[in-house]
Each structure stands twice: as structure tokens, then as C-alpha cells.
Amino acid sequence: MRPIGTDPRSVPVGTVQGVAGYFRTSREECAVATEEPETSQRDPPPVSLCIQLSSAEAPASMENVAVFDSPGKGRGLRATKEFWAGDVIFSEASISAVVFDSLADRICHSCFRRQDKLQRCGQCKFAHYCDRTCQRAGWAEHKQECGAIKAYGKVPNENIRLASRILWRLDKDGGVVSDAQLATLEELEDHVADMQEDELKEFKVDIHNFLDYWPRGSKQHTVDHISHIFGVINCNGFSVSDQRGLQAVGVGLFPNLCLVNHDCWPNCTVILNHGNQSAVDTMFHSQRRIELRSLGKISEGEELTVAYVDYINLSEERQRLLKTQYFFDCTCEHCTKRIKDDLKMAGCEVDGVKPSDEQVKEATDYCFEMMDKLDKARLKGDYHEVVKICKECLEKTEPVLADTHIYLLRIWSSLSEVQAYLQYFDDAAEYARKMVEGYMKLYHPNNATLGMAAMRAGVTHWQAGQIEVGHGMICKAYAILMVTHGPTHPITKDLEAMRVQTEMELRMFKQNEYVYHSMREAALKNKPMTMMHEPKSVEEGIKNLFHRRK
Numbered sequence: 001m002r003p004i005g006t007d008p009r010s011v012p013v014g015t016v017q018g019v020a021g022y023f024r025t026s027r028e029e030c031a032v033a034t035e036e037p038e039t040s041q042r043d044p045p046p047v048s049l050c051i052q053l054s055s056a057e058a059p060a061s062m063e064n065v066a067v068f069d070s071p072g073k074g075r076g077l078r079a080t081k082e083f084w085a086g087d088v089i090f091s092e093a094s095i096s097a098v099v100f101d102s103l104a105d106r107i108c109h110s111c112f113r114r115q116d117k118l119q120r121c122g123q124c125k126f127a128h129y130c131d132r133t134c135q136r137a138g139w140a141e142h143k144q145e146c147g148a149i150k151a152y153g154k155v156p157n158e159n160i161r162l163a164s165r166i167l168w169r170l171d172k173d174g175g176v177v178s179d180a181q182l183a184t185l186e187e188l189e190d191h192v193a194d195m196q197e198d199e200l201k202e203f204k205v206d207i208h209n210f211l212d213y214w215p216r217g218s219k220q221h222t223v224d225h226i227s228h229i230f231g232v233i234n235c236n237g238f239s240v241s242d243q244r245g246l247q248a249v250g251v252g253l254f255p256n257l258c259l260v261n262h263d264c265w266p267n268c269t270v271i272l273n274h275g276n277q278s279a280v281d282t283m284f285h286s287q288r289r290i291e292l293r294s295l296g297k298i299s300e301g302e303e304l305t306v307a308y309v310d311y312i313n314l315s316e317e318r319q320r321l322l323k324t325q326y327f328f329d330c331t332c333e334h335c336t337k338r339i340k341d342d343l344k345m346a347g348c349e350v351d352g353v354k355p356s357d358e359q360v361k362e363a364t365d366y367c368f369e370m371m372d373k374l375d376k377a378r379l380k381g382d383y384h385e386v387v388k389i390c391k392e393c394l395e396k397t398e399p400v401l402a403d404t405h406i407y408l409l410r411i412w413s414s415l416s417e418v419q420a421y422l423q424y425f426d427d428a429a430e431y432a433r434k435m436v437e438g439y440m441k442l443y444h445p446n447n448a449t450l451g452m453a454a455m456r457a458g459v460t461h462w463q464a465g466q467i468e469v470g471h472g473m474i475c476k477a478y479a480i481l482m483v484t485h486g487p488t489h490p491i492t493k494d495l496e497a498m499r500v501q502t503e504m505e506l507r508m509f510k511q512n513e514y515v516y517h518s519m520r521e522a523a524l525k526n527k528p529m530t531m532m533h534e535p536k537s538v539e540e541g542i543k544n545l546f547h548r549r550k
């Protein structure tokens, strides 16, 4: 069995942004200064004010949680008071974070926004920023790195850059960088002893290169300590997404989050909030932070959990992923009782007649084979081929497999995405609806992936002119994202705008269909939906919560 990547952030950027762009007349973007900023040799002004401001906005207090010994899991966090759906249990800034090597010139190294026009650091020519404000805000993190890259003569990989940034930070602030930090980095697991041979080999190469890169003038560390830091990053590094939460663009370390254990059916979700980065002055910036949010009622004393892997996978597959990536055996209720595994591999019942196990197995194997072909066609960007493969597959398997079968869901998801890109909106809408209906039977009602899928389906229905269904789905997505992302997240704000817009359109449509259609035509002509990007391969999205070194 293979993992099914249905992470919300693997949604193609264009599907959502296109409509968001259409709906919103103005978008807050960082103003980009015209000249390339020169890195000053002196430190930019201190940024303590902005840290105070952000902590006033979202308290980084950890008084709602306590560290305890979780039976069978080691250390964990539990609630010290009652919580309800959508409550922020805690929020915290990263000790440090870096942009992926592959996106180093496309993502701002300070605010992690994707921008078309970035400006290079005049010194190292490696770090890129939206503007001088971002450069100033990121200077404390970049200062030593900038000098080290210049001296080293090349740029080390993302693991080494992150380990270095963390060590410089620790050297400056000590093992506990804030009062709210519940454990030192020393206390976190590194699992170096559990690594497989080939993984260990790459690990050692990183440490070797780190030692070459690390400046003589910086505080020297033992190889054991350095290896521990690399190990901690390896099993606790958290994927940092771009400002819309649609693509993984970097990796960071959030020390308190590391203490939250896994459950396949968790009571919390974690989301990255970029805070306010659009203000032109650094003092109004608020920091990028993660938020641990409650998915439903949590009682005082209950352990807080998040899912490290996507629930859509069968329990056996989830357990395998967790073992190889996070080095533990999952004994959660859903794994031990194999809850919903039957639905995920089920055949469909037509007029009380079920297909035989043999038929279901045959259709499942066939689907699996076609998924492989589909991925290859998708990687090549041959989207018409993708459509052909999906349709061929569906013709054979739709009559046999249940609407909760995870391979069928995967085919519907890919097909709707590609059809929306090719602007066959009616077709795209139909498959998106099937996908959401299947997801609703599998996922927790407040699952972020479900919310993002409903958003995508809502947008597609709107594009297909099915305004009523579209509006319903957008409302559903909005209700979920208010819990999982919160009202200040850019995607929730986009959804709010879409909800208002579709509501208005729906009212107009009910009053006068003709006027509505002519206005919509005019609006579409005025601002055609050409912002749609190519559908990305699932590989490019965020497969798992925590980042894995490559």
C-alpha cells in the first residue's frame, strides 16, 4: 500500500488563488522597494518591539498545558483546563526556520511568503527578501549565516543551515530561548540510534559538511551535541508553508510542539500562521508562529494529540509510516481496532447486491496500477493523458468500489484538479463533489484536509456556474477552517470573502437570473481567470506534518 497524499497544502495553488484573486479587488502584498537593499555591516534596529506586540496579539503562554508522562508514549502534554473546538491552546514562534534549498530565490527568507519579485542580500547573494522591512526583521537570524556563507564560498543544504541557525540562537539565548519553553533541546529525542544504515550515512555527511561550514569564530560544539541537534531536526522539524498554507516552503523547529504526541484520530490540529507581515514598518509586524488548536471538546487532564500522518491511509500503512519516520509503534484506538479500514477498501452495494471480494480486489489492484501511470503523466505535465487514464480507470472501477474507497477518492481528486485546470468545470465539479462526500464519511468533521477539499470543491462549483452548491460547500469549508485555521489566517479570510461574494451572487441569481448571468459574464471578461497554475504533483505538497530530510 502506498501513502495517499491528500494534505490540504497539496491543493494546486491556482485553483484557490485564481478565484480568491477574482473575488478580491485588492490584495495586501509587501511593498517592494526598487533598489536592491545593501546589507549594512551594523545591525539593523532592534526588533524587540515587534516581539512584544505579537505576544500581545497571541499569547505565547503555556499555562494551559502541562508536561506529563504519557503511558506508553513517554513525555506528552495535557490540558490543564477545558477547551472547545477552535480554541488556541498555545501558539509559539520557531527557534529558527529556513527556506528549502529548491525555493531559496522564490520565497522570502524572513516572512516565508512567495513573491514574484524578491531582492537579494547584497553580501551573501543567497538570502532573498520581499523588501527592506523583511530584511531588517530577518537580520538577527541571518547575520552570522551571511558571514559564514561568504567565508565558506558556497551555500550548505537546508539541514545544515537550520542546525547552524539553531546553534547560533542557542549560543546567544541559552538552551531555553523563552520563559514559555517547556523543555530544552537537550531533553528532546534525537533517535540517532534508531536510524537505518543509509539514513545514518547521509546524516554523517551533513555533520561533516557542517563542521567545514561552521565558522572558527563561533562557539565550538562537540560532535555529539551537533549530532543531537541534527537528530532533533530530523524527527521534529516542522514543515513551514507559504502564506496561504498551500505549499511547504521550508522547515523550522518549534520546541513545545515537539512535546505533543501523535494520535491517528487526534483532538488537536496544528497550523502555521504567518501573522501580520504586510505592515510597512517592522514594529507592526507580528511573528510567524504555529498554533495548536482544539478540534472539539477537550477535558481538563486529557492528553493533547495531533496526527503526524494523514488519516486517509489504512491503519497498517499509517503504522508503517510512523515507525519508519518517527520510530514508534502506533497503538491508538483507530490503529488497534482498524477503524474505518473496511470503508477505505470497500466494494459498492448496488440494489442490495455486493461485489465479491475477488471483484473488489481486482478493481483495487487495477486502480493501484493506474495511479502509478497517472502520477507519471502528471509529472510530465501531460494533463490530457491524466484525464484519459482517470476516465479509463473510473469506467471499470466506479461500478465495483464504494465511494469511500481511498484509491477511487484519489482518482476523483486528481481528475477534478486537472479538469479544473483545463477549464472543464462541469466535469471538475462533479468529481470534486464525489471526493468531498467520500471524505466526509472518513475524516473527523473538523479535519483540515476535509475543509480544504470542500473549499476546492466549492470554488470548482462556482466556476461551473453551480452557484448554490458552490456556496454551500464554501460555507462548509469556512465552518471547518474557522476551527482548524482560525479567523485571522489568510485562507480563512479568503473563504470569508468568497462566502460573502457567493451569497450576494446567489441572492442576485434568485432575483433575476438574466441580470445575474450578464453581470457574471462581464466580471469574468474584465478579469479572466488566467491565474490558474499548473496542477502540482502530490509529491510537491506537504505529505506529512513534520518535515523529513531528503
Ligand SMILES: [Zn+2]
Pocket: 030, 108, 109, 110, 111, 112, 113, 129, 130, 131, 134, 277
Ligand atoms: Zn518577506
Ligand SMILES: [Zn+2]
Pocket: 039, 121, 122, 123, 124, 125, 126, 127, 142, 145, 146, 147
Ligand atoms: Zn546575506
Ligand SMILES: [Zn+2]
Pocket: 263, 264, 265, 318, 330, 331, 332, 333, 334, 335, 336
Ligand atoms: Zn494510530
